[in-house]
Amino acid sequence: EVGAKVGQRVKLYIAPGSIIAVTKTEKNFAFVKVVRSAGCAHCPSASSCHIESDRIMIVRVLNEVGAKVGQRVKLYIAPGSIIAASFLLYIVPLFGLLLGAIGGKLLIAPLFPKISSELLAAGMGLLMMAGVFLGIKFYDKRSKKADEFIPKIIKIV
Numbered sequence: 001e002v003g004a005k006v007g008q009r010v011k012l013y014i015a016p017g018s019i020i021a022v023t024k025t026e027k028n029f030a031f032v033k034v035v036r037s038a039g040c041a042h043c044p045s046a047s048s049c050h051i052e053s054d055r056i057m058i059v060r061v062l063n064e065v066g067a068k069v070g071q072r073v074k075l076y077i078a079p080g081s082i083i084a085a086s087f088l089l090y091i092v093p094l095f096g097l098l099l100g101a102i103g104g105k106l107l108i109a110p111l112f113p114k115i116s117s118e119l120l121a122a123g124m125g126l127l128m129m130a131g132v133f134l135g136i137k138f139y140d141k142r143s144k145k146a147d148e149f150i151p152k153i154i155k156i157v
Helices: 036-040 080-111 117-144 144-147
Strands: 016-026 029-035 054-061 073-077 152-156
Touching: 029 073, 054 152, 073 144
Parallel strands: none
Antiparallel strands: 016 029, 029 054, 073 152
């Protein structure tokens, strides 16, 4: 199916809710109005949707099928994509912060005995976390996997 390799088992997650229509297109992307349903609470990409009202969301999706404004479409969301993106953006930098703080306290502080070891640990932790964020940004730009986190239009209805 979508993005699958030959022989690979794939579980498709078709976005819940009624698709109203494509509202706007821009390059390879479309903005789709979606009516929220009870299934939205369990959707792995629920946090990536822009809520226009209590029932209407606007979702930015990859438009590889060439849907035009006003057409009704079906969306595909990779299972676990938001969980993986959240891990990459929250947990990995946290590990960078912790490693930087520990490294600052154990490795850098002895080199500068006149400076507070806690200050050096905090500074190294923040520098390491910033470095991780920059690394993620460059990884995202170079990675072809970046598209796996974006909902896609798979069919014009």
